[in-house]
Amino acid sequence: MTRTNKQVLFIQGGGDKQDYEADKQLVDSLQAGLGKAYSLHYPRLPTESTPDFGRMKQIGREISRMAGGLILVGHSLGASMLLKYCSENEVRKEVSALFLISTPFWSGDEDWKDGFKLREDFAETLPKNVSIFFYHCRDDEEVPFDHLAMYKQQIPWATFREIDNGGHQLNNDLRIVANDILSV
Template sequence: MSKQILFIQGGGEGGYEADKELVTSLQAALGEEYMISYPEMRWDEAAADFGWTKQIGEEIAQADNGLVLVGHSFGASMILKYLSETTINKKIKGVFLLAAPFWSGDEAWKAGFKLKSDFANSLPADVVYYLYHSKDDDEVPIFHFHQYKKKLARANFREVNSGAHQFGNDLALVAEDIKSL
């Protein structure tokens, strides 16, 4: 039986297409023992979070226990939002977040993206968390990664020297950490 991974794409125009290369890299590094589900996220302009947390919940509900979640950029931040604000009925084995923005500020358009101040205390306790960030990421600067380090002390943090926002389309490091579970 394959080990299940749910990969949530990054946002923005072309996010799904751009992140296909990340999914391909991760699948190649993990091998046939793993099966990656990569749904294309729909944008609901009327929802404060564009409807992503609802869609993430629907995808998790369809999965088996022992699921591994991987998210890139906006998708990574929405995974954290979903997990910290929803009671999860599935066993999640690990959460791997790539270039996650840490939403802050008072702008109205960010309100639906921001985590609650005590979000870390609301995350499922029996789950392993990994966060990854490239020092040379111009889209989501390394500052965001350091904010998560302050707030989510129990997570594992991997700061890489280069690869920019797309990690050079090489997720071998992420695959190694997933295999270690």
């Protein structure tokens, strides 16, 4: 890795080894689409026994390890936790864009969701001058497609990519995301 490479931090969905391995296919597809000018960092984030599975602390630690400016990409739970992290913490690194794939919008009264929910004013506290992209397939079998509409209401200035099919994993093909990263 050279210093001229653009840094991409990819945060996995879920929390177990199976989720990490499944999202590795997304990372490989993204790296292929971006080429050698981009360095992808894909840390394994273990599930901790905290309400947010330890994600807030883990994401902060991974961002602090990155050199220079960076691009943040998350899938599913990882996408929602990146959004939560960026809306609740001062990000001390230069972040040029945030790419969120199959992002759940956590709601409801179940206690187990409390560590994942966004604050009511989350959109107002997101870093300024950061491009935000959302991607969601209509046939997502894990995160309902209508979650994308909730984000559209809250963050109307973001870019939204509605994809007809590809399921929760976008058929393990992130060319659409790579093209958007190359455009920012």
